[in-house]
Amino acid sequence: MATKEAKGMPEEHPVQVPTNSSSDLPRGSIMEEETIKRPWYHGFKQPGHALQIITAAVLAIAIGVVVATQVDEIPETAITLLGIIGNLWLRALKAVVLPLIVCSMLLAVTRLRQMSNGGSLLAKWTVGYYIITTLLSITVSCIMQGLVWSKQYTVVDNTPLDENDKSLPNTEERPVAIVVRDMFYSFIPANIVAALANDELLAIIIVAIIVGYLIESPHSPIIRVAEEIERMITKVINFLIAVAPIGVFFLILPNLMKLDIGEIGSNLGILIGATLSTMLIHILVVVPIIFFAFTRMNAYSYWIKISPAWITAWGSASSAATLSVTLRCAKERGIPAIIYKFACPLGCLINMDGTAIYLPAACVFLASTQGITLAPTAYVIVALLSTLASIGVSPIPSASLVLLIMIARSVNVEITGMYAVIVAIDWLLDRFRTAINVSGDLFAVMIIYKQTGIEDPLEVIEQTAQETDAAEKDAANRV
Template identity: 50%
Template sequence: MAAVDTYEKGAPIEENITRESSQTSPTPQHAQDGEVVKEKLGARVLRNLKTPGSAIQIVLAALVAVGIGLAVSFTVDDIPEAAPVVLQIPGTLWLRALRATVLPLIVTAIILAVQNLKAMTKGGSKLAKWTISYYVLTTVLAVVHSMILMDLVWSNLMVQADADSLEVAEEDQETIDERASQQPHDIVVTVFTSFIPQNVFQALAEDQLLAVLVTAVVVGCLLKPNSSLLRAIKEIDRIVYVIIEFLIKLAPIGVFFLIVSNLMTLDVATIGQNLGVLIGASLAGMFIHLLIFLPAIFWIFTRQNPFTWWLKHAPAWILAWGSASSAATLPVTMRCLDKNKVPKNVYKFTAPLGCLINMDGTAIYFPVVVVFLAITQGQVLNAGDYALIVILSVLSSIATTPIPSSSLVLTVIIADSVGIPMTGMYAVVVAIDWFIDRFRTALNVSSDIFAAKIMAKVTGITDDNLDAGEDGQAVEEVDRVMRENQAPR
């Protein structure tokens, strides 16, 4: 998801929608003036080109790196052994810095997410419970079918990259060897014992993600809304946001040096095949979820044609694809839901909440990338690893933050949790993330669109029967939470 727009503090979401749409929508004169539109488009592209860490910069950096790497590999017969190692240093430093932000990011995100959900379900709101249950259900479903397809279909089409280009740190290799020697019963014991840490500080120091996540959920449940510790966690969260935004701005540099150094030794045909499978697996999983699972759930609850309903909201998911931001698409999403007669009191809760926790596209993408990194680096995943990836993908998708390419950061820690080292293949993932991110966002928004109608049907809420009771409080609470999440980072 891309960075979100700032909402006016204290104003209801509906007012912010009107204000934002009036600021961003072109005037009729502009719509009729081809030259003005063309100038605006050119200015927008130029601005994106100048923006540090933009998708255009990352793509250009990747293309330049591919060009230089291929030119060197085809024209130089004997590449000095030190050349790719030295060239990889800037990319390695960038990747290490990115990994350093992961643990504080996931801890603060989980604690704050739990706090937000507690506030939204205060008073036992029927609307809140149904909505959150739907979002969790579709997320789990997305992760499970993505993992099944990866194991049965897509993993068989991937090939291991050239070993000379995949230098693995000694400590990472020890972890890989240790996991490979585990027996099935050891795997079961490891999965269950990893939920509860013997020492919380040791779990933090050793990046035991599952134990850290469970601890964060418990802390989030027990913290009081006015706690000084919660205020400190919010400050840490803001600091982590600033650091990650800075590192994302450096992404073109990191991607360039990671790719150019590895292309000097990587087999180009191998990269092309693996890259095609990665893109194909990601998009296939998303379209299966969009065209089969979500419509089936929609029909079961509403007995209406899901595809007709989805097409009626085309402006929302088309904008989501173009902007790669479900938060930036929120005004259009809510306007479409209103136009199609979804009760205002329903979509004012479900749509903003979906921007925070409903990330079906991201949930599908996590298993694809992690399995891709494992197979292309010659690592065999066992049943325990698959189970751990499923659990972490569900939790991480809910905790995904509104930062451009924040899923890249979470991918690193999921891979770490199953002992997958970060090598040059990670640069391939970064280079194409901007493209797949658009489809992830379109799927996320589409799921929100289906959810709004389902919630209206199962709760029976209309604009006339929602007063200041439990569900009314839930709608007001989501207004408050969205304002906090839209605040400048």
């Protein structure tokens, strides 16, 4: 029998394996999906379902096009009144950004610190791989947006959705040295309260990281408070997503009445093309190269074999909801439970390659449709914020919509009517983002397995067998 050192596992710091079994995973998992077949229109009954958002967007577009083409001059008062509900929804999204980011980053860093404590080989490989692939994905995205796609958009509108917001100067209007200096100054806030009040996202994230790292005990009262706030904010976001069809309708309708329909359609097609093409480069070029370099395996064949996970992810638009399928796919590929039960749940939290690709694309979309060309320093800020934000984003549908607002404002890009267009098609792009994220989790566990050589101890093998038997009995009882 191989020793612990031969397996790469320090004897004095064993890896703690999560005890959640198949039966502990959320309802609505693959077991239920296999036994309960619902018609496609069932989604209309679920608040905030993609079908509801699509219907709301189509209705708003249809009404907006008819009104814009049939009415010569639409009163500004009518447009303003129609936009109240949509703007209230948007303001609610903005309101939850800071508490969400502070709690998510603080808890993520604290958990990672506890996981990595003692130099655990598994924790180091997992965290290191997730961070490196996130950096690679966002680098590719920024290069593609800056060199290719930013030049394809046409200027549509530069009127902020919230007229009370102050318009900030463009970064290109100031000397480069001043911009670089201010960028570094923005890392550390002179006044934390002022940073919170002024939405200085980068400074807030850095403070949250430092505080999270300095908290030694996982039972600290600060951690408990942050967990409660995060749960509350998640419920608020879920509610806002549930009423998203109403918000989307009243965001799109008034803005369509004052925007050029043809230009919107053209820009929307470019945004979708820019996002999906970059995702394809990442999943079909970047990841396969890394995968082959570390495992000497065919990445494309492996990707097909794990298709149940990323197809489920595409359908659910939630890496957390897909976790049960992800774990099953990892198990079927012969990966030790000690690895996939640690890396896959962690990947739901910090491995967000799809989100890291999407955020720069959406930010450039908002800037370019206002006639703003982002400076190189702005791309650096977008890359930093997107990397940190994607690592801490909640694994729930459309969570990146909230982060996009703050990242755009951080580089002085106003939230105009084109944000409503992003919201309208986010249901589609969010599914591709989630599929990329889940695929990355399963590529990661195989790479970690091949590189560390970690195997399941006997007790874990027995536990896995018991979980399999329990899952099979549960499935039989459901039939």
